[in-house]
Amino acid sequence: MASLGAKSLKRDDRRVIIHFDYDCFQKQIIVTCNYEARRHGLYKLQRVTEAQKKCPDAIIVLGEDLTRFRNASKENYDVTDMVDYNLEMLNLNSLQSSFFHLSRNDPTIGFKYDCSNVSGHTVPIHPVEALADRDRCNLYMRLMVGSHLAQHLRHQLEEHQGYSSTVGISTTKLISKLVGNVNKPKGQTTLLPPYTPAGESSITSFLDEHDIGKIPGIGFKSAQKIRDHVLARPAAFVAGLVYGGTTENVKVKDVRLFPAMGVELLEKLLGGSGAPKDLANKIWGLINGIDNSEVAKAREVPQQISIEDSYIRLDTMAEVEKELRMLSKSLLSRIRKDLSHVDDFDQPLGEEDGVERATNDTSQSSSLPRWLAYPKTLRLTTRPRPPLNPDGTRSRTFNRISRSCDMPSLVLNLRTSVEELSEILVQESLIPLFHKLHVGKSGWDLSLMNLCAANISLTAASSRDGAGRDISEMFKMQVHVLKDWKIEEDNDTTASGSGPAAINEDALQAVHTNLSIATEDEECIWQSDEEVASPNYTCAKCGLAVPEFAMTAHERFHDLPE
Numbered sequence: 001m002a003s004l005g006a007k008s009l010k011r012d013d014r015r016v017i018i019h020f021d022y023d024c025f026q027k028q029i030i031v032t033c034n035y036e037a038r039r040h041g042l043y044k045l046q047r048v049t050e051a052q053k054k055c056p057d058a059i060i061v062l063g064e065d066l067t068r069f070r071n072a073s074k075e076n077y078d079v080t081d082m083v084d085y086n087l088e089m090l091n092l093n094s095l096q097s098s099f100f101h102l103s104r105n106d107p108t109i110g111f112k113y114d115c116s117n118v119s120g121h122t123v124p125i126h127p128v129e130a131l132a133d134r135d136r137c138n139l140y141m142r143l144m145v146g147s148h149l150a151q152h153l154r155h156q157l158e159e160h161q162g163y164s165s166t167v168g169i170s171t172t173k174l175i176s177k178l179v180g181n182v183n184k185p186k187g188q189t190t191l192l193p194p195y196t197p198a199g200e201s202s203i204t205s206f207l208d209e210h211d212i213g214k215i216p217g218i219g220f221k222s223a224q225k226i227r228d229h230v231l232a233r234p235a236a237f238v239a240g241l242v243y244g245g246t247t248e249n250v251k252v253k254d255v256r257l258f259p260a261m262g263v264e265l266l267e268k269l270l271g272g273s274g275a276p277k278d279l280a281n282k283i284w285g286l287i288n289g290i291d292n293s294e295v296a297k298a299r300e301v302p303q304q305i306s307i308e309d310s311y312i313r314l315d316t317m318a319e320v321e322k323e324l325r326m327l328s329k330s331l332l333s334r335i336r337k338d339l340s341h342v343d344d345f346d347q348p349l350g351e352e353d354g355v356e357r358a359t360n361d362t363s364q365s366s367s368l369p370r371w372l373a374y375p376k377t378l379r380l381t382t383r384p385r386p387p388l389n390p391d392g393t394r395s396r397t398f399n400r401i402s403r404s405c406d407m408p409s410l411v412l413n414l415r416t417s418v419e420e421l422s423e424i425l426v427q428e429s430l431i432p433l434f435h436k437l438h439v440g441k442s443g444w445d446l447s448l449m450n451l452c453a454a455n456i457s458l459t460a461a462s463s464r465d466g467a468g469r470d471i472s473e474m475f476k477m478q479v480h481v482l483k484d485w486k487i488e489e490d491n492d493t494t495a496s497g498s499g500p501a502a503i504n505e506d507a508l509q510a511v512h513t514n515l516s517i518a519t520e521d522e523e524c525i526w527q528s529d530e531e532v533a534s535p536n537y538t539c540a541k542c543g544l545a546v547p548e549f550a551m552t553a554h555e556r557f558h559d560l561p562e
Contacts, residue, residue, distance in 0.1 A: 009285055011172065011203075012292045013139060013195050016146040018077045018153070019176035021166045023185040077153070078295035083146045087138075090115060090145075100148060111152055119147040120167070120188035123179055123206060139193050143169060147190045154188065171195070174291035175203060177216050203289040208253035215252065217286050220398065222279070225269050226250070230258055237396060256287050301339055301373040301456060307331045308381075308450035315445040324430045327451045328422040335411060335453055336418070340369035374412055375453035378425075379404040380433040383448035400448070403433045407453060 086100055098115040101107060113119070150167045157163050167188035168180025179191040195203050207215075213223035227235045227250040235246045255261060266280035276282075285291065307330045314320065381402035386395050408429055410421060430451070438444045538545055539554060546554045 009288050009290045011195070011290045013171040015078060015080045015171050016083045016142055017170060017173055017176045017295060018079055018146060018150045019168045019173065019180050020077070020153075020157075021168075021177070021180050021184075023164045023166060079146055079149055082149065083142050086145050086149075087142055090141075100145075100152065113148040113152075115144060115148065118144045118190050118192070119151040120190060121183045123182060123189055123191050124202060137193055139171075139195065143171075143190050143192065147188065150188055172289070172291040173293060173295060174216055174286060175206070175289060178210065178214075179206065201289075207287075207289050208251060208256070210252050211249045212252055212255050212287075213246070215286050217291070218283055222270050222283060224398075226255055226266075226283075229269055230254055252287055301458065303456055304452055304454040305331065305334050305338060305375070305456070306450055306452035307334065308448060310448045311446060313445060314447070314449070315442065317441045320434060320446075320449075321426060321431065323449055324426045324434070324451075325422055327449060328425050328430065329418055331451045331453060332411060332418045332421055332425070335375065336369070336414070339371060339373045339375075339456070340414070341372050342369050369414060371412060371459050373456050373458045375407045375456045377404050377453070377455040378407045378429055378433075379450075379452040379454055380430055380437070381448075381450040381452065382434075382437055382446050384438070385445045385447050400450075401437055402450075403436045404454070405429060405433060407455075411453075 082102070085104060089101060090098060095115040098113055099110055100113055101110045103109040146169050150169055154165050154167055157165060164186045166180050166184045166186060168176040168178065168182075169188065169190040170176040170179055175191055179189045182189045191202060191206060194201060212218060212226055213220065215223075218226075224235070224246075227246065227248070230250050231248065235248045235250070237246050263280045263284045266284055270279050270283070307327050309323065309327060311323075314323065379402055381400050383398070383400045386397050388394050408425065410416070410424060413421065539551075539558075541558050544554070
């Protein structure tokens, strides 16, 4: 494969991408810490004792509920069409009194803004060339319009949802994410032109100052191999952490200008069995600021859900079981929050529909969540520490090992508490998986454990993404929509519940259970009214009772030669 230079790479700068990075919600440390904690000298995976010494007032919280953060973080925007439309509507003679149209159909929906300047911070800070040529620079104008839309969205999200955010504006997801990191927290930054290779490209100069391991899309192991090759030796890592960063920065510029660096060399460094296809091409593009990947629409449910924790020392079965219980409780809670949903038209238990419903806590609520999806696979991953070297040191390793099994169906039982399900999951599934990874009750030392609910499949739904149509939801929606038109008949038949207007709650629950998540192994037998009413005839030759439609064929059978 021939090596590709930067000149042969082409970036699509026709888009305007706004990347939202939602700021920390909770003041937690060790597993994660907010900006205020970092300013006091705290950092991720720092020992609790060390953190308390540096900051006695630090709030230590066991566990975390990031559901609000996950829901919010699904909002990312490719605003190209909206920006282009507003660029056409601009009055270049009155930029300071511009109006941003949020709707093509209603010209009154939008907000006023000053389009004579970029909203928020910029990189570079003093874009002299861009400002001098802004009337003729279409890209500059589009980014400027996009910056005002980003400012408006940030204010709306903070006002209505309570989320503060950090935003980056550029033409690719890669650059938008990185430039957004420049002014954290609660700020926004736009990377201004020139983007082209002619002269000094702002993208190249911006990317060159980043460590190779900080580029989104370049994984830890890939960055480690590239860093070791450029240094011609293994890079030194921070001592004292369970796992941590390197003490030696190898910048993008060092990699990009390294002799013979290109796709062919990256293929040799990163290729091999199990390596993703076209990994070298992708990474070489990222090093040169090329990321033409589309902004995909956020999935209604995640592809997988994982929970992990790291440890200074984990080498006994009692400690392992304790940690598995904690991780499994978090995983089950995440599964329920992320994969189930209570419909807006569901009502509390009452006389109107009489349908019994269960929740995560059946003692406090009476609404039945509906599974949007369910995981098919349970995976346990560990990272064992290697044995000590003869000199008493221990080699650093980042290798993980894992085993999987079918996800037990009990996790879908919403009537059982998370604590009960966790204990069953640990004893019946997780401990057997652990023994497949680590033989015996001792002789190993783990630095990390991870639980993952994978292979998540959508249940039956009203959209084409689901595995079929959810008939029970159709019935419930029908009851909700037609409730205002319901006719009550005061007669014995309806009152007794045997008339056609009565709704059998057990039948409704059966429809939900049997048809919402149907399997190919289920056998359904359908019988039409015509078949039930069809009379049988007795064959004069053999005395067999035969339906009318089959008599002709039956007689021909007797006429066949023996």
